[in-house]
Amino acid sequence: MKLSGSILFGFITIIALTSSIEARTSCKQFNSQSQAQKYYDAKKKGYKSLDKDRDGEACECLVGGSGYGTSNCERWRKKNGK
DSSP: OOHHHHHHHHHHHHHHHHHEEEEEEEEGSSHHHHHHHHHHTTTTGGGGGTTOOSSOOTTSSSSOTTSSSSSHHHHHHHHTOO
């Protein structure tokens, strides 16, 4: 009985770890900055990972860029001559 309990515990642990890895949110999951911003503003699971510089603006490197007229994203700065 102890062996089956240990196996069950190990199985549950693996499922829990897998679920937390899958729940990670990244900018790659969005097609535009505005789409990512809506997710961020709704404070859905993992939203904080979308704002690397903590300025309240999510995924500044995506299409739509930065609404503040500047960005910490090097690609965005090159594209916009900043």
